[in-house]
Amino acid sequence: MSKPALLSLHQALRKSFQSLENNQKIWSSVLADCSPLMVSLGNLAEQSRALSNVQISNTPLRDFPDLEEGLRFKLLQATDTVLVKLNEKMSSLQSVRDSISNQVSAVLQLYEQNTDSLDLLTVTERSATAPSLSDMLEWLQDAERHYRQQFLRRKTLLQTLRADDLSLLEAAPKRWKSLESPNAEDRITDTLCKVSFFIESQ
Amino acid sequence: MEGQSGDVIVTPANRKCSAVTGSARKIKDNAADWHNLMMRWDKLNEEGFNVAGNIVNIKLTRSQSDQLLLVDESSSSSSAGLQQGGGAELQDECCKLQDVINKMVAVVTKMERLMTSQRGIRDLEEFQFGPEGRKFPLFLTWNTKHFEEASRVLLDSFRQELRLKQSILQELAHTATSDLCMVYLSCWLHQPFTPPHTRLTLEALLLETGHRPL
Numbered sequence: 133m134s135k136p137a138l139l140s141l142h143q144a145l146r147k148s149f150q151s152l153e154n155n156q157k158i159w160s161s162v163l164a165d166c167s168p169l170m171v172s173l174g175n176l177a178e179q180s181r182a183l184s185n186v187q188i189s190n191t192p193l194r195d196f197p198d199l200e201e202g203l204r205f206k207l208l209q210a211t212d213t214v215l216v217k218l219n220e221k222m223s224s225l226q227s228v229r230d231s232i233s234n235q236v237s238a239v240l241q242l243y244e245q246n247t248d249s250l251d252l253l254t255v256t257e258r259s260a261t262a263p264s265l266s267d268m269l270e271w272l273q274d275a276e277r278h279y280r281q282q283f284l285r286r287k288t289l290l291q292t293l294r295a296d297d298l299s300l301l302e303a304a305p306k307r308w309k310s311l312e313s314p315n316a317e318d319r320i321t322d323t324l325c326k327v328s329f330f331i332e333s334q
Numbered sequence: 335m336e337g338q339s340g341d342v343i344v345t346p347a348n349r350k351c352s353a354v355t356g357s358a359r360k361i362k363d364n365a366a367d368w369h370n371l372m373m374r375w376d377k378l379n380e381e382g383f384n385v386a387g388n389i390v391n392i393k394l395t396r397s398q399s400d401q402l403l404l405v406d407e408s409s410s411s412s413s414a415g416l417q418q419g420g421g422a423e424l425q426d427e428c429c430k431l432q433d434v435i436n437k438m439v440a441v442v443t444k445m446e447r448l449m450t451s452q453r454g455i456r457d458l459e460e461f462q463f464g465p466e467g468r469k470f471p472l473f474l475t476w477n478t479k480h481f482e483e484a485s486r487v488l489l490d491s492f493r494q495e496l497r498l499k500q501s502i503l504q505e506l507a508h509t510a511t512s513d514l515c516m517v518y519l520s521c522w523l524h525q526p527f528t529p530p531h532t533r534l535t536l537e538a539l540l541l542e543t544g545h546r547p548l
Contacts, residue, residue, distance in 0.1 A: 182516035191514060192505045193521075196498060202526030203517075210524065 137246040138254060138265075142330075144242050145268050148235045149327050152275055155228045156320060159279065162224045169218050170305040176211045177301035183207070184298070211295050222287055229283045236276040243269060261329040268330075271323040278316045285311050357455050358472040361481055364448050365543040368488060368536060371448075375441050375492065379525065382434035382499070386522050389427045389506050390515045396420045397510060428507050435496075435503055442496050445489050452485045476542050487535045494527035 188200050243250075243265075250265070258264040263271075289307055293300055354362055399420075456478045459467045467477050502518045509515050540546045 179516055179520040182513040183520070185513040186511075186517050188517075191517075192501055193498075193517070195501070196494075199498070199521070199526055202529065203521055203524060205529070206524035206526050207520065209530070 137249045141239070141242055141246065141250075141265065142262075144239045145265075145272075145327075146331050148239050148272055149268075149324065149331055151235050152232060152272070152320070153324050155232050155279075156317075156324070159225065159228045160317070162221055162228070166218060166221050166308070169214055169221070170308045173211065173214050173218070173301060174305040176207055176214065177298050177304075180204070180207050180211075181298050181302065208295055211301070215290070215293065215295070218290055222283075222290060225283050225286065229279045232276050232279050236272045239272060240269065261333060263326055263330065268327060271327075275320050275323065278313075278320065282311065282313070282316075357459065357478070360451065360455055361472060361478075362543045362545070364451060364481075364485070365539045365545060367444070367448055368485070369540060369545070371441050371445055372488075372536060375438065378434055378438050378441065379522070382431060382438075383519070383523050385427055385431045385434060386502070386506060386519055389424065389431065390519060392420055392424045392427065393507060393509070393515065394512060396424075424507055428503075431503055431506070435499055438496055438499060442489075442492050445492055449482075449485045449489045452482045456482050473542050473544060474548075480542075481539070484535050484539050488532060491528045491532045495525055498527060 183200065183203060188194060188196075193199055255265045258267070286308070289304065289311065293304055295301075456467070459478045463469070467479065471477055498521060502522055506515070506518050509518065537546065541548065
């Protein structure tokens, strides 16, 4: 009686893990694209800082009256370009997060619809090749939470940046790097290994 | 047979292009030259930036070793040797930067020639059609004064930029503070005297003369 429900739930889980695998790859490649952008953001902040520290009228550049204004404008413009690019990357991260969240909530919904026909034994039973339903659902939720939090933290960091606040810009690359959580990423990779036989079955 | 197939290649656009003569031909060629010279400038700028970066690096490592020298007198002989090596390297890089700037001077000289030619065309038009110039525009909407104006905007930015780069060359290797070095480098890279307006002017020039499709 519970057979069809179990089968369709397995099918949905397979699909979710496959999509998780693809999305994990996209996520890390987008993040890899972000790091050079963060580096150049830090560089530009450093240049602006140097410009503020130097009194142009006391240097050999005093013959160029419009220099400071022009250079500051150019630096701001370059900073702006980098921030625009970073925001584009954030949209890619957001679509990864959305795709994972949608998949996971669909699987959970399917499970909840079928709770009556799934007894405790079916939910917790595992075999040599397939982890139990409850484990897999838990792993999916863990992964979903990880990407949701990661996205929010990175988005918040970018939103607090302002082109005219140098200390924030200077600290940004470091803060960006500190958001990395290799443990969580490793756990997701582990999960994908654990379910690899299950994904391949049937 | 071959001559015939050669004829086929002449598209309407090509024919129209080859039909452009006189002032229009000259202005169109000048616009193309502006584009090419600015591309060349960008390439030189990049080349020069790498050299300038090297100079600053050598300079900063040397000032660090100078400080070490003050702290530790005993190892002075080896440090002096290292310093001399750094000196030769520094001289080398400065020569390279001088080369780049010489090439930039050549670019700006060519730009000045373009400006002269543009002024000549305006004078000619005034002679031919009176002080208001010709009644119908040569291309889309611009009259000859517009072209001269655009050339002047471009020339002015690059003249300023060249002057700035010459000052940077003079000072870069004699600068002790890292902040000022950084300012020189970012001046070189970001070119404060060529605002976005300069690029727009070039694009407008190319659009008007038909190098860029409408």
